[in-house]
Amino acid sequence: MKRILLVSLTGVALLLAVLLVRALRFASKQLEVEPVTGIAVDAEGVAQRLAAALRIETVSHQDSAAFDAEEFRRFHSFLEQSFPTVHATLAKETVGEFSLLFRWAGTDEALKPILLMAHMDVVPVEPGTESEWTHPAFAGRIAEGYVWGRGALDDKGNLVAELEAIETLLSEGFQPRRTLYLAFGHDEEVGGMRGAKVIAETLSGRGVDLEYVLDEGGVVTDAVPGVDAPVALVGVAEKGFVSLRLSVRTDGGHSSMPPEKTAVGILASAVHKLESHQVPGGIRGATAAMFDYLGPEMPFTTRVALANRWLFGPLIESRFGAAPEGNAMLRTTTAPTIFHAGVKDNVLPSSADAVVNFRILPGDGVASVIDHVRNTVDDPRIEIEPLPFYSEPSAISELGSDSYRALQRTVHEMFPGVIVAPYLVVGGTDSRYFNGLTTNVYRFSPLTLNRADFQRVHATDERVAVEACADMVRFYIRLIRNTAG
Numbered sequence: 001m002k003r004i005l006l007v008s009l010t011g012v013a014l015l016l017a018v019l020l021v022r023a024l025r026f027a028s029k030q031l032e033v034e035p036v037t038g039i040a041v042d043a044e045g046v047a048q049r050l051a052a053a054l055r056i057e058t059v060s061h062q063d064s065a066a067f068d069a070e071e072f073r074r075f076h077s078f079l080e081q082s083f084p085t086v087h088a089t090l091a092k093e094t095v096g097e098f099s100l101l102f103r104w105a106g107t108d109e110a111l112k113p114i115l116l117m118a119h120m121d122v123v124p125v126e127p128g129t130e131s132e133w134t135h136p137a138f139a140g141r142i143a144e145g146y147v148w149g150r151g152a153l154d155d156k157g158n159l160v161a162e163l164e165a166i167e168t169l170l171s172e173g174f175q176p177r178r179t180l181y182l183a184f185g186h187d188e189e190v191g192g193m194r195g196a197k198v199i200a201e202t203l204s205g206r207g208v209d210l211e212y213v214l215d216e217g218g219v220v221t222d223a224v225p226g227v228d229a230p231v232a233l234v235g236v237a238e239k240g241f242v243s244l245r246l247s248v249r250t251d252g253g254h255s256s257m258p259p260e261k262t263a264v265g266i267l268a269s270a271v272h273k274l275e276s277h278q279v280p281g282g283i284r285g286a287t288a289a290m291f292d293y294l295g296p297e298m299p300f301t302t303r304v305a306l307a308n309r310w311l312f313g314p315l316i317e318s319r320f321g322a323a324p325e326g327n328a329m330l331r332t333t334t335a336p337t338i339f340h341a342g343v344k345d346n347v348l349p350s351s352a353d354a355v356v357n358f359r360i361l362p363g364d365g366v367a368s369v370i371d372h373v374r375n376t377v378d379d380p381r382i383e384i385e386p387l388p389f390y391s392e393p394s395a396i397s398e399l400g401s402d403s404y405r406a407l408q409r410t411v412h413e414m415f416p417g418v419i420v421a422p423y424l425v426v427g428g429t430d431s432r433y434f435n436g437l438t439t440n441v442y443r444f445s446p447l448t449l450n451r452a453d454f455q456r457v458h459a460t461d462e463r464v465a466v467e468a469c470a471d472m473v474r475f476y477i478r479l480i481r482n483t484a485g
Helices: 002-024 043-054 069-082 084-089 156-171 196-205 263-276 285-297 300-307 309-320 324-328 366-377 402-414 430-434 466-484
Strands: 091-095 099-104 114-119 141-143 146-148 180-185 212-221 231-238 240-249 333-341 351-360 383-386 419-425 441-449 463-465
Touching (some): 002 300, 043 466, 084 156, 091 196, 099 196, 114 196, 114 430, 146 466, 156 466, 180 196, 212 402, 212 419, 212 430, 231 285, 231 402, 240 263, 240 366, 263 366, 285 300, 285 309, 366 383, 402 419, 402 441, 402 466, 441 466
Parallel strands (some): 114 180, 114 212, 212 441, 231 419
Antiparallel strands (some): 091 099, 099 180, 141 146, 212 231, 240 351, 240 383, 333 351
């Protein structure tokens, strides 16, 4: 017994030693840089121009017949009037009729170009909620220190800030060594098929090989649990998506003589199976990289767990995945969104169909999701059909590249004291179309947002702080100098 006890204690001691050593070697991945100050920006002027941009109703509708071409032409004219030096200096072309592509030629053609993105379209205001806005959604008002309106956060703030930065650099006589592109899509909110996709195909057809792409994505936030400092989340990958239509056909009839299983019951059972048997997930890819960057900045006990995911992985997954936002970063998610069946309360429907939306984790794919659904439903009465528009998940961008380090350095310089971490974007952006042009596709909006303001995206009372507008311009000025200067 003494020998068994001794062996057990030795094993425990060795395990503790391994855990502690790995935790101590779990070193910070943050860069030590000096803050950069003194970049002069007319915050009020930037806010005024953003407010004017928000007054133009460049709304994307699912029904293409509702597209208002005149509003987009107005927006083009607004940009010409507001940023005259950009339009006089950079080459500009219209792509897909309403999207814009600018090219600022660099002095060294041997250097790969960079591309900054944004989109000019916005989502509609949900019918019936118009009166709930503090200021009308398309009034573009500046009040209480904020610019209010649909698109302030998603994504006209980025678009205006990028143009403001280049207008400022041109006024200072700056000439980039590296060519810089600006890509402004007009239909991101409905998939980007006629905008960003065509821009990417255009550049690819010209043989353009990009150094990096930066699109909207993560922000600077204080809402990351376990980290005392604000965190700048830089998207290094994004999920794909596919929606599957499940349908069943049976004999109809009178509800007084129902069969053992009706069309509604068969379909409901299939949906229940899918919700009860999720696609297997885990800590991998961009989410694993996020923990690698955040872990060293957390309290010691948490650091021990994150440094030893080989042992504590299931516990971490359980706790992190308990919240919907955490679960979305761990697996391909399953979300039933539409259910159709029946026309009258006493008539058995002869058909029923449902749509289930899947957001696909990198490492999974459309084909593997369809296989999962077929195997889980396991019912030959259910027909499974993908809807036409879907997207595979993106590749995971380089974290050891010069481009990522330059982006990380710029974030540290312009937002002193923040922790920079990669993460997985669970939604979709136009940047997915540019994966073939570079391995460095990043998604970050240089905004400081608390949880409450972040939840205003696509919702009521979208707004951005006036000073945050100026900070965005400063960030892009510095990023361009760091990566194209």
